[in-house]
Amino acid sequence: MEIKAIKVSGKHQVSIENTSIEADENECLVKITRGGICGSDIHYYQHGGVGDFSLQHPMTLGHEVIGRLYPSNQTVAVNPSKPCGACEYCQSGRSNQCLKMEFFGSAMRNPHVDGGFAEYVKVTKDQVVPYDETMSQEVMAFAEPLAVAIHAVNQSGGVVGKKVLVTGCGPIGCLIVAACQAAGASEVVGSDLSERCRDIATAMGATSVLSPMDTVPDLYLKEKGYFDVSFEASGAVPAFHSCIDMTKAAGALVLVGMRPGMVDFPLTKCLAKEINVKGSFRFISEFETAVRWLETGKINPLPLLTKVFPFTDIIEALDLAADKSKAMKIQLSFED
Ligand SMILES: [Zn+2]
Numbered sequence: 530m531e532i533k534a535i536k537v538s539g540k541h542q543v544s545i546e547n548t549s550i551e552a553d554e555n556e557c558l559v560k561i562t563r564g565g566i567c568g569s570d571i572h573y574y575q576h577g578g579v580g581d582f583s584l585q586h587p588m589t590l591g592h593e594v595i596g597r598l599y600p601s602n603q604t605v606a607v608n609p610s611k612p613c614g615a616c617e618y619c620q621s622g623r624s625n626q627c628l629k630m631e632f633f634g635s636a637m638r639n640p641h642v643d644g645g646f647a648e649y650v651k652v653t654k655d656q657v658v659p660y661d662e663t664m665s666q667e668v669m670a671f672a673e674p675l676a677v678a679i680h681a682v683n684q685s686g687g688v689v690g691k692k693v694l695v696t697g698c699g700p701i702g703c704l705i706v707a708a709c710q711a712a713g714a715s716e717v718v719g720s721d722l723s724e725r726c727r728d729i730a731t732a733m734g735a736t737s738v739l740s741p742m743d744t745v746p747d748l749y750l751k752e753k754g755y756f757d758v759s760f761e762a763s764g765a766v767p768a769f770h771s772c773i774d775m776t777k778a779a780g781a782l783v784l785v786g787m788r789p790g791m792v793d794f795p796l797t798k799c800l801a802k803e804i805n806v807k808g809s810f811r812f813i814s815e816f817e818t819a820v821r822w823l824e825t826g827k828i829n830p831l832p833l834l835t836k837v838f839p840f841t842d843i844i845e846a847l848d849l850a851a852d853k854s855k856a857m858k859i860q861l862s863f864e865d
């Protein structure tokens with residue numbers, strides 16, 4: 530089948546290319562309807578790579594996509610992860626750590642795994658999660674980032690009745706705020722440098738918000754801290770220090786935000802406060818959970834949506850998505 534796909538071939542080299550795909554008997558084709566632009570897509574566009582992984586050949590961008598199964602037309606969210614199912618991590622229920630993971634739109638492996646910003650994608654049957662076709666595309670296209678957020682909440686060991694801090698209120702931080710509220714936290718405080726991000730965190734359910742530039746309320750710092758669980762979703766070193774300071778002794782700190790050079794780790798305090806530092810990377814079964822939470826209205830992600838572009842306006846869409854002063858989540862529409 531001949532299709533158009535959004536390819537990145539290097540720094541500032543993104544274009545719509547004609548390509549062909551063929552599904553074998555174990556695969557199915559999904560006609561993509563909507564896709565969200567994520568930080569990693571912006572990195573490939575701006576830097577030709579993400580972290581240590583730079584592009585070796587052209588790759589289709591995108592991993593936050595939904596569509597319709599071909600030819601049945603069933604509406605589906607597409608899980609961008611294809612774990613091998615056989616390695617020690619897959620066998621022990623940690624498929625997000627799969628040694629042979631093929632993740633949409635990632636240059637981590639070579640050859641790279643093509644992403645979902647295309648008219649059609651081919652996936653295994655395990656990768657499609659059907660959803661109610663009366664749901665709006667703009668809501669359901671949040672399934673993948675919401676799965677990341679729910680996985681982070683699960684990594685914390687649970688938030689029921691707990692006081693929660695989220696530093697970094699971008700799309701993932703805000704979805705963590707909403708997921709913590711939905712999961713029964715008693716209080717969720719969002720922290721971000723940007724007033725616009727703080728306002729969106731409030732719209733997503735934060736009990737209160739704070740700016741790291743303002744004086745931190747004494748309540749959060751006195752004795753051994755205030756929050757039972759902190760989520761660091763900014764990747765900024767000062768935010769990490771704030772989390773350590775404001776998290777109670779024996780509390781949990783989940784690291785979700787990534788940024789190059791985030792190495793300044795306050796080891797002594799972590800040790801003395803017996804903080805449980807947990808990483809959080811992608812998701813496992815949380816993808817299905819995210820689809821259900823969106824479908825049932827348990828989470829409303831729409832305060833995060835800035836604008837929808839036709840996929841043919843990809844450059845304009847990427848430029849706006851990269852402007853953190855204006856954009857939260859940008860989506861692409863693949864329907865004519
Ligand atoms: Zn993403």
Ligand SMILES: [Zn+2]
Pocket residue numbers: 612613614615616617618619620624626627628629630
């Ligand atoms: Zn595996």
